[in-house]
Amino acid sequence: MLLEPRATPSRGMRLAAPLLAILLTLGVGALLFIALGKDPQEAFHVLFIGPLADANGWSELLLKAAPLILIAQGLAIGFRARIFNIGAEGQLIMGAVFGGGVAIAFQDSQSAWLLPTMVLAGAIGGALWGAIPALLKTRFNAEETLTTLMLAYVANLILSWLVSDPWRDPGGMNFPQSVMFGDAALFSMLFEGLRLNTSVFITIAAVLLFWIFVSKSFLAYQVTVGGLAPQAARYAGFPASRTVWLSLVLSGLTAGLAGVGEVAGPVGQLNLNISPGYGYAAIIVAWIGRLHPVGIVFSGLLMALIYLGGEAAQMALQTPAAITGIFQGMLLFFLLACDVFIEFRLRKPLEKRRAAALARKALP
Amino acid sequence: MNPEPPIPLHGEPRLQLLHISKRYPSVLANDDVSLVVRPGEIHAVLGENGAGKSTLMKVIYGAVKADMGEIMWNGRQVDIPDPAAARALGIGMVFQHFSLFETLTVVENIALSLGGEFDLASLAIKVSEVSKRYGLPLDPLRHVYSLSVGERQRVEIVRCLLQNPQLLILDEPTSVLTPQAVRKLFETLRQLASEGVSILYISHKLDEIRELCERATVMRGGRVTGEANPRQESSASLARMMIGRELPHCEAPVFEGERKPLLEIRALSREPDDAFGTRLSDIALTVHSGEVVGIAGISGNGQAELLAALSGETPVAREMVQLCGEAVGHRDAGARRDRGLSFVPEERLGRGAVPAMSLADNALLTAHRQDLVRHGLRRFAAARDFAQRCIERFDVRCGGAAAQARSLSGGNLQKFIVGREIMQTPKVMIVAQPTWGVDVGASAFLRQTLIDLSRSGVGVLVISEELEELFEICDRIAVLAGGRLSPAVPREQTNAEAIGLAMSGLFAQPTPESTHAA
Ligand SMILES: Nc1ncnc2c1ncn2[C@@H]1O[C@H](COP(=O)(O)OP(=O)(O)OP(=O)(O)O)[C@@H](O)[C@H]1O
Ligand SMILES: [Mg+2]
Numbered sequence: 001m002l003l004e005p006r007a008t009p010s011r012g013m014r015l016a017a018p019l020l021a022i023l024l025t026l027g028v029g030a031l032l033f034i035a036l037g038k039d040p041q042e043a044f045h046v047l048f049i050g051p052l053a054d055a056n057g058w059s060e061l062l063l064k065a066a067p068l069i070l071i072a073q074g075l076a077i078g079f080r081a082r083i084f085n086i087g088a089e090g091q092l093i094m095g096a097v098f099g100g101g102v103a104i105a106f107q108d109s110q111s112a113w114l115l116p117t118m119v120l121a122g123a124i125g126g127a128l129w130g131a132i133p134a135l136l137k138t139r140f141n142a143e144e145t146l147t148t149l150m151l152a153y154v155a156n157l158i159l160s161w162l163v164s165d166p167w168r169d170p171g172g173m174n175f176p177q178s179v180m181f182g183d184a185a186l187f188s189m190l191f192e193g194l195r196l197n198t199s200v201f202i203t204i205a206a207v208l209l210f211w212i213f214v215s216k217s218f219l220a221y222q223v224t225v226g227g228l229a230p231q232a233a234r235y236a237g238f239p240a241s242r243t244v245w246l247s248l249v250l251s252g253l254t255a256g257l258a259g260v261g262e263v264a265g266p267v268g269q270l271n272l273n274i275s276p277g278y279g280y281a282a283i284i285v286a287w288i289g290r291l292h293p294v295g296i297v298f299s300g301l302l303m304a305l306i307y308l309g310g311e312a313a314q315m316a317l318q319t320p321a322a323i324t325g326i327f328q329g330m331l332l333f334f335l336l337a338c339d340v341f342i343e344f345r346l347r348k349p350l351e352k353r354r355a356a357a358l359a360r361k362a363l364p
Numbered sequence: 365m366n367p368e369p370p371i372p373l374h375g376e377p378r379l380q381l382l383h384i385s386k387r388y389p390s391v392l393a394n395d396d397v398s399l400v401v402r403p404g405e406i407h408a409v410l411g412e413n414g415a416g417k418s419t420l421m422k423v424i425y426g427a428v429k430a431d432m433g434e435i436m437w438n439g440r441q442v443d444i445p446d447p448a449a450a451r452a453l454g455i456g457m458v459f460q461h462f463s464l465f466e467t468l469t470v471v472e473n474i475a476l477s478l479g480g481e482f483d484l485a486s487l488a489i490k491v492s493e494v495s496k497r498y499g500l501p502l503d504p505l506r507h508v509y510s511l512s513v514g515e516r517q518r519v520e521i522v523r524c525l526l527q528n529p530q531l532l533i534l535d536e537p538t539s540v541l542t543p544q545a546v547r548k549l550f551e552t553l554r555q556l557a558s559e560g561v562s563i564l565y566i567s568h569k570l571d572e573i574r575e576l577c578e579r580a581t582v583m584r585g586g587r588v589t590g591e592a593n594p595r596q597e598s599s600a601s602l603a604r605m606m607i608g609r610e611l612p613h614c615e616a617p618v619f620e621g622e623r624k625p626l627l628e629i630r631a632l633s634r635e636p637d638d639a640f641g642t643r644l645s646d647i648a649l650t651v652h653s654g655e656v657v658g659i660a661g662i663s664g665n666g667q668a669e670l671l672a673a674l675s676g677e678t679p680v681a682r683e684m685v686q687l688c689g690e691a692v693g694h695r696d697a698g699a700r701r702d703r704g705l706s707f708v709p710e711e712r713l714g715r716g717a718v719p720a721m722s723l724a725d726n727a728l729l730t731a732h733r734q735d736l737v738r739h740g741l742r743r744f745a746a747a748r749d750f751a752q753r754c755i756e757r758f759d760v761r762c763g764g765a766a767a768q769a770r771s772l773s774g775g776n777l778q779k780f781i782v783g784r785e786i787m788q789t790p791k792v793m794i795v796a797q798p799t800w801g802v803d804v805g806a807s808a809f810l811r812q813t814l815i816d817l818s819r820s821g822v823g824v825l826v827i828s829e830e831l832e833e834l835f836e837i838c839d840r841i842a843v844l845a846g847g848r849l850s851p852a853v854p855r856e857q858t859n860a861e862a863i864g865l866a867m868s869g870l871f872a873q874p875t876p877e878s879t880h881a882a
Contacts, residue, residue, distance in 0.1 A: 218737040221728060231715040234677050235707075236729045237698020 074254030087148030089279025095256025098125025126256015390763025413775030456524030
């Protein structure tokens with residue numbers, strides 16, 4: 001089999017690729033369950049249908065989808081420019097640390113300004129953590145893929161030091177965690193008895209803003225040109241360094257916001273389990289959403305469902321926790337594989353014999 | 365004249381196209397085209413930009429599927445589903461845009477395209493043999509990135525020849541070659557023809573066609589509009605067949621306005637960024653309002669480096685470039701454009717235009733200064749309108765402002781980019797190879813447009829490999845050779861010979877040019 005470039009990229013494949021990737025993921029997933037000795041039909045029911053059976057399921061879905069969508073919006077801007085921030089997890093943690101730090105510093109405050117201040121601090125924390133790789137890239141040409149990932153580990157270490165020493169809850173039995181935040185430091189619940197909270201509005205606002213930004217702004221156009229044709233961007237005089245700063249700071253900022261959303265939401269404190277890898281999963285969300293602000297909403301919901309299903313499967317089927325990661329990873333893998341067929345098509349190489357026959361047929 | 369090779373013009377046709385049609389969403393690119401090529405014949409295909417020449421060649425090579433029509437090969441009907449099938453039949457094609465891997469050696473590149481099992485060492489020997497036999501010197505072990513454009517084309521040709529083709533298709537092979545390389549290529553092609561290989565040859569250079577080809581098929585708007593024996597035609601009559609009217613002549617009126625220096629290059633020196641670049645040394649030149657200044661010379665003598673330094677893509681020291689009296693050497697391309705510079709680069713796809721974007725989006729690339737952006741937001745209707753006006757004024761044949769840049773034929777994209785830059789009413793306009801791949805009619809139009817632009821008070825700098833073009837439009841001509849620039853001499857005081865001499869680097873030490881050059 002040979003890959004041959006298509007004359008024009010296939011429009012059909014561009015839309016079909018995500019669907020094909022989902023089908024392939026389900027197919028291989030079924031095989032996986034069979035190998036584990038589970039009935040795939042039952043497993044899929046537990047994974048994808050069961051979680052949405054009641055209001056609580058939907059609340060949990062939105063609760064998980066909101067940070068994924070928020071982070072992916074920021075990442076997608078960079079990906080368009082071919083700036084690959086893969087350390088959004090670290091920016092999320094720094095957002096949580098900055099926002100959480102405010103909550104801890106003003107533990108007894110009842111002010112209505114506390115939460116907005118935390119949100120602002122979280123945004124700044126994430127943006128700062130994104131700015132470091134931007135500085136390293138524009139000054140020293142350091143690969144952002146490496147620096148962002150390494151800084152994610154650094155952020156994790158900073159967090160674990162903070163919660164095991166200076167910010168540790170004195171009454172917390174020595175667990176590495178901070179005090180539980182007061183009500184003024186938490187997003188309020190939207191519905192009685194459900195965990196979904198008002199931070200979801202941050203995501204909704206972000207989707208709208210990013211949609212306008214991507215489809216209407218000249219800045220987003222410049223970023224896209226930089227990704228599609230770097231030489232054309234240089235020819236037009238769009239500064240490459242501005243694109244780097246914009247991509248990394250913006251994606252850091254959204255990740256930081258998501259971090260505050262977690263600590264001031266379902267988690268309610270700083271501890272070592274702020275995020276179940278949202279920063280990494282959001283990379284997949286961005287790609288499956290085709291880097292489009294609206295596409296990302298759908299892919300974010302899908303990824304959140306996989307999170308929920310994975311948890312449900314652990315309880316109902318005693319499958320390992322890794323199931324979630326496996327499904328998410330497969331989805332990205334198959335999508336990237338399918339993406340190849342947007343620009344290329346598969347062709348059987350002419351076998352020697354057939355080629356010779358063809359030639360003979362043509363000769364007089 | 366070269367001796368006429370013995371051409372077996374009789375006998376069965378090598379290739380016969382019958383009623384080929386190919387429709388793209390927006391245009392009928394080939395409309396009922398029939399064509400006969402005999403063994404050993406060098407057959408030209410002429411036509412305006414967008415006439416459908418490349419499309420027809422891609423149909424023959426299996427790179428594009430025709431909607432209708434038949435292909436007869438050596439008297440039998442064949443189906444050519446893909447290029448591999450075409451190669452198996454004995455059809456080779458050299459595309460205008462090369463498809464070589466820069467990081468591999470010549471022989472590795474060739475091995476890749478041959479496919480199957482191969483032994484690099486013996487293939488290298490075969491490559492050397494073939495390249496020697498046809499006068500196409502090539503070192504099989506060199507890396508492609510270190511080759512000049514002409515050498516890269518040789519690789520493509522040798523790659524075709526290794527498969528012993530019976531038909532060789534060349535799509536505008538000489539638009540990027542030096543005159544010497546063109547001579548060599550013609551010798552090779554004649555030798556091939558004398559061995560019975562048929563050649564389909566596309567070019568906009570009518571002199572070349574008259575010299576090389578014994579038959580020509582003329583296309584317009586996707587249809588065959590005539591056949592001719594180019595040796596019995598004049599360039600003017602061929603042009604008339606192509607564009608359906610007389611070829612207009614350029615007129616350069618005297619500039620009446622005040623002659624001010626607009627672009628000044630002062631002692632510009634620069635080390636190249638990579639090992640294969642050219643060092644620019646001590647370049648000085650002034651372009652005034654109301655004049656067209658030309659820089660002659662063969663590409664690879666610092667042209668790319670000089671252009672990048674002037675456009676701002678690679679900034680230099682502050683004082684080295686002055687735009688309307690302001691030192692801008694350190695500024696980037698955008699800042700220089702803000703100050704009235706327009707620039708047309710030689711690479712259209714990927715530099716002058718973003719291939720995957722529409723023409724309206726490509727208008728925005730540099731013309732966003734024309735009120736196409738307000739409060740940081742794009743004005744889509746305004747950009748479409750700008751693109752539409754450019755399409756109309758410069759007669760760009762395409763599917764409208766929404767057509768992707770890469771769907772345009774080579775010459776039409778060039779017209780669009782030149783148009784986009786001119787419509788921004790620049791103070792200084794720099795153009796590299798203004799008419800590469802542009803048909804004769806459109807070339808004449810573009811040249812006249814550049815002259816008119818200068819007479820409206822703009823300073824125009826043209827870098828071109830085509831001496832005739834420079835003599836047609838320039839008021840003064842300088843030569844860039846080996847990274848050094850000769851003084852710009854008024855056109856009347858020089859001739860092709862003197863320029864040729866300067867090209868070989870034999871001009872006197874360049875003296876700092878006075879602002880009142882003769
Ligand atoms: N992939 C494509 N999609 C849509 N339209 C196309 C595509 N390729 C070519 N066309 C259109 O088909 C027509 C013929 O194009 P073609 O490239 O064959 O012209 P050409 O004669 O080779 O011109 P040139 O001398 O400028 O190279 C043009 O109008 C062009 O815009
Ligand atoms: Mg063409």
